[in-house]
Amino acid sequence: MSDPDADRTTSVLARLVGPFVDRTVAERLVISVAAILLSIAVGFGIVLVSGRIAECSTAAWTMPLTGIGFCYDPVEVYVVLFNGALGYPFAVGEPGLFNAGWTPLNLSFGLTLSETTLLIFTGLSVAVAFRAGLFNIGTQGQLVVGGLATALSILALAPLLPAGPVAGVVLVVVGTAAGAVAGGLWGAIPGALKAYADANEVITTIMLNFVAANVAYVLVLEVFRAEGSSVVATEYVPEYAQLRPWLFPTSSDFALVALLIGVGFIGALYYFVEHTSLGYDLRTSGVQAAAAEYGGVNAKLTTVRAMTLSGALGGVGGAVWVLMSEGRWLASIPDLGFDGITVSILAGNNPIGVLPAAFLFGVLKGGALEIGFRTDVPTQLVAVLRGLIILFVAMPEFFRMIGRYAGLGGGGVARPAEPDETAGGEGGEADA
Amino acid sequence: MRNPLSSTRFMQGLFESDYVRSLVVGTVSVFGLLGLLGLLFPDSVAGDLARIVFSTSTATSTARLAAPIVLAGLGGIFAEKSGVINIGLEGLLIISAFVSVYAASVVGIGSAVLGVPAVAVGFLAGIAASTLLSAVFAVVCIEFKADQIIAGLAVWLIALGLAPFMSTVFFGGVNTPNLGSDATIGWGTSATLVILATAGSWWLLNRTAFGKHLRAAGENPKALDTVGVSVSKVRYAGVLLSGFLSGIGGSALALSIGQFVGAGETMVQGKGFIAIVAYLFGNYNPLGTLGAGALFAGLDAMQIRLQQLGYAVPDTLVQTIPYVMVIVVLTLVGRTQIPEAAGEHYETEE
Numbered sequence: 001m002s003d004p005d006a007d008r009t010t011s012v013l014a015r016l017v018g019p020f021v022d023r024t025v026a027e028r029l030v031i032s033v034a035a036i037l038l039s040i041a042v043g044f045g046i047v048l049v050s051g052r053i054a055e056c057s058t059a060a061w062t063m064p065l066t067g068i069g070f071c072y073d074p075v076e077v078y079v080v081l082f083n084g085a086l087g088y089p090f091a092v093g094e095p096g097l098f099n100a101g102w103t104p105l106n107l108s109f110g111l112t113l114s115e116t117t118l119l120i121f122t123g124l125s126v127a128v129a130f131r132a133g134l135f136n137i138g139t140q141g142q143l144v145v146g147g148l149a150t151a152l153s154i155l156a157l158a159p160l161l162p163a164g165p166v167a168g169v170v171l172v173v174v175g176t177a178a179g180a181v182a183g184g185l186w187g188a189i190p191g192a193l194k195a196y197a198d199a200n201e202v203i204t205t206i207m208l209n210f211v212a213a214n215v216a217y218v219l220v221l222e223v224f225r226a227e228g229s230s231v232v233a234t235e236y237v238p239e240y241a242q243l244r245p246w247l248f249p250t251s252s253d254f255a256l257v258a259l260l261i262g263v264g265f266i267g268a269l270y271y272f273v274e275h276t277s278l279g280y281d282l283r284t285s286g287v288q289a290a291a292a293e294y295g296g297v298n299a300k301l302t303t304v305r306a307m308t309l310s311g312a313l314g315g316v317g318g319a320v321w322v323l324m325s326e327g328r329w330l331a332s333i334p335d336l337g338f339d340g341i342t343v344s345i346l347a348g349n350n351p352i353g354v355l356p357a358a359f360l361f362g363v364l365k366g367g368a369l370e371i372g373f374r375t376d377v378p379t380q381l382v383a384v385l386r387g388l389i390i391l392f393v394a395m396p397e398f399f400r401m402i403g404r405y406a407g408l409g410g411g412g413v414a415r416p417a418e419p420d421e422t423a424g425g426e427g428g429e430a431d432a
Numbered sequence: 433m434r435n436p437l438s439s440t441r442f443m444q445g446l447f448e449s450d451y452v453r454s455l456v457v458g459t460v461s462v463f464g465l466l467g468l469l470g471l472l473f474p475d476s477v478a479g480d481l482a483r484i485v486f487s488t489s490t491a492t493s494t495a496r497l498a499a500p501i502v503l504a505g506l507g508g509i510f511a512e513k514s515g516v517i518n519i520g521l522e523g524l525l526i527i528s529a530f531v532s533v534y535a536a537s538v539v540g541i542g543s544a545v546l547g548v549p550a551v552a553v554g555f556l557a558g559i560a561a562s563t564l565l566s567a568v569f570a571v572v573c574i575e576f577k578a579d580q581i582i583a584g585l586a587v588w589l590i591a592l593g594l595a596p597f598m599s600t601v602f603f604g605g606v607n608t609p610n611l612g613s614d615a616t617i618g619w620g621t622s623a624t625l626v627i628l629a630t631a632g633s634w635w636l637l638n639r640t641a642f643g644k645h646l647r648a649a650g651e652n653p654k655a656l657d658t659v660g661v662s663v664s665k666v667r668y669a670g671v672l673l674s675g676f677l678s679g680i681g682g683s684a685l686a687l688s689i690g691q692f693v694g695a696g697e698t699m700v701q702g703k704g705f706i707a708i709v710a711y712l713f714g715n716y717n718p719l720g721t722l723g724a725g726a727l728f729a730g731l732d733a734m735q736i737r738l739q740q741l742g743y744a745v746p747d748t749l750v751q752t753i754p755y756v757m758v759i760v761v762l763t764l765v766g767r768t769q770i771p772e773a774a775g776e777h778y779e780t781e782e
Contacts, residue, residue: 046594046597047640050597050598050601053478053602054601054602132712134583135585137585139487163603193759193763197764199759199762199763200708200712200762202519202581202585202705203705203708203709203758203762204701204759205764206705207702207705207755207756207758207759208755208759210697210701210702210752211752211755211756211759214748214749214751214752214755215749215752216745217748218746218748218749221746221748222746330549336573338592341589342589345582378596378597378600380593380594380596380597380599380600380606381593381597382593383589383592383593383596383597384590384594384597385584385589385593386589386595387588387589387590387591387592387594388586388588388590388591390582390585390589391572391583391586391587391590392574392584393582394578394579394582394583395572395576395577395578395583396578397576397577397578398572398575398576398578401576416660
């Protein structure tokens with residue numbers, strides 16, 4: 001029966017897909033999906049309740065059977081959110097399932113992918129620290145500092161080089177490296193404080209976020225502000241040194257090359273964490289610090305290294321934000337660092353998982369813009385969903401319990417559909 | 433078990449360790465030195481600083497700013513002593529700050545519900561909202577065994593999204609309109625609440641059976657279980673108390689100016705995290721927390737006054753002083769005597 005050749009293929013296949021079908025990985029995946037569905041359900045409740053309390057002249061949605069009117073239509077919110085983030089591939093309220101004129105290269109999808117690209121870097125930044133058992137809440141600050149270093153170094157170097165594509169490549173590389181170094185140094189501070197003074201990194205990184213935002217703001221306001229600019233921002237970096245949109249519409253601020261670099265970073269980081277001795281040190285000190293120390297790992301140095309690497313990734317995120325999204329450093333910086341926490345937690349802190357998690361969150365962020373255009377529901381809804389997702393992913397035991405009640409026992413895996421039903425009660429509780 | 437309250441025991445409770453004593457001595461001498469320098473060189477920076485530190489307006493704004501830090505810090509002590517690290521204090525402050533203003537505006541300033549004026553209704557609603565959110569956190573941590581740090585972060589991020597969301601729903605913007613001076617509470621109320629809560633917490637922690645149970649739940653839950661006290665119940669009580677106290681702090685913060693500001697990191701601006709450092713600095717002692725909270729709030733009040741004096745330093749840079757100070761303090765204090773079983777789940781053994 002057993003043909004050795006077939007055996008080999010199955011074992012190769014098993015090794016290839018092993019990490020993905022491994023029970024714990026599968027369980028994490030199910031928990032992540034269930035957490036997303038549950039937070040969407042709770043978000044549904046929040047939209048309903050706030051739609052009940054908000055004032056409007058005509059009800060946007062009437063609850064079936066009861067006839068109670070609501071100012072916001074929660075179904076429409078989610079349709080706009082997900083359909084809009086992709087540029088409306090699905091026809092809603094019109095004949096046919098798909099919109100005939102839809103292409104993937106549309107503006108909304110470009111914006112979604114742009115967010116995805118940025119979230120890959122901040123997600124990786126948080127994930128690396130997590131793997132070493134450190135909570136880096138400071139990715140936001142590292143991104144601010146890194147982005148500023150990128151903008152300033154390019155602005156300083158650009159006049160020295162002849163304008164052109166070659167200079168562009170050099171400037172982008174140098175600028176990104178400057179961002180990584182600055183972010184890395186900023187990240188090394190809480191790392192060193194944690195390693196040598198036992199200062200809790202959650203607190204120090206949050207405090208450093210405030211410090212980074214304020215110091216960078218003052219630096220740009222007082223020294224590097226662009227002349228005649230009404231906002232606090234640096235000069236634009238030369239266009240040839242920006243990551244310009246390709247294939248997608250210019251206003252999408254999405255450069256395919258940046259996404260590819262992000263995917264490359266994912267691969268490199270996966271290799272680093274799983275297949276290098278430094279990555280092994282990092283993981284073991286994350287799982288069992290005392291044992292790692294006993295096994296000859298310098299835990300203090302590993303802590304500093306992990307935070308430096310994490311900060312450097314945050315800094316690269318800042319560089320990409322400057323070079324791709326804005327073309328300059330701007331004082332109003334989006335919450336990319338905090339979203340990175342969600343992405344990392346959703347990904348189970350696995351670099352490979354960061355890709356789908358970043359895409360999903362990119363969809364939420366891209367869809368938030370559409371919600372702002374097309375509905376009355378405040379776009380801060382996505383920030384609420386961000387918190388809910390983290391909360392639900394943090395409680396795997398809840399889903400295991402539901403799995404047990406649902407009689408799935410065995411793997412302790414909950415069917416995603418199940419938590420949906422309990423969500424009604426849970427949602428009510430959270431809103432009250 | 434309990435000894436009669438002799439005065440020496442009382443003093444031991446107050447200054448239980450060299451650590452707290454050196455803290456007190458250090459604080460007093462810094463203030464003394466500053467006062468002396470200010471008297472000797474009235475025209476220097478030290479003179480300006482001394483005038484600021486010892487001025488009434490700094491004192492009143494310190495009282496106002498200390499309320500959220502000290503009250504959330506006291507709440508943090510109860511949660512952490514019981515074995516649940518509550519890093520979501522910031523979120524509890526945010527939600528209570530918003531709900532207090534919202535409820536007060538719904539009732540309408542000048543009106544009253546059942547004889548209770550709008551400001552008081554807002555205050556109570558803020559406390560209720562914070563307690564409710566802490567109840568969700570407690571269920572998630574105790575019942576569903578969530579990672580306490582991640583769940584705490586989630587509480588913060590949920591409030592950080594929910595408060596501006598609700599504000600936009602009800603008021604059309606992330607900042608609520610200002611309710612006017614009739615809707616505010618004075619600095620005296622804030623100061624009284626802080627002092628009452630500190631004294632009450634100290635009494636609860638050190639002089640009651642509940643305090644003993646609380647410490648046991650954090651240090652040695654098994655022993656508590658053995659004598660027949662439910663560890664879960666004690667932990668629920670600890671976390672709910674942290675929600676209750678943070679609720680007072682958040683409501684006091686928002687109602688002291690009569691407005692909720694939801695832009696950026698909201699008006700709370702990290703005070704919940706500073707509160708954590710305050711109780712670590714105070715070594716889990718309510719009096720130490722009061723001192724540390726007053727110190728951080730004093731720095732904050734000082735930077736506001738410094739801005740008004742017009743030194744050539746940009747305002748935003750001066751604003752970072754309290755944050756840097758928190759990092760410095762945390763670095764110097766490092767890890768304090770964290771309860772043995774804090775952060776761990778406890779399984780009841782049948």
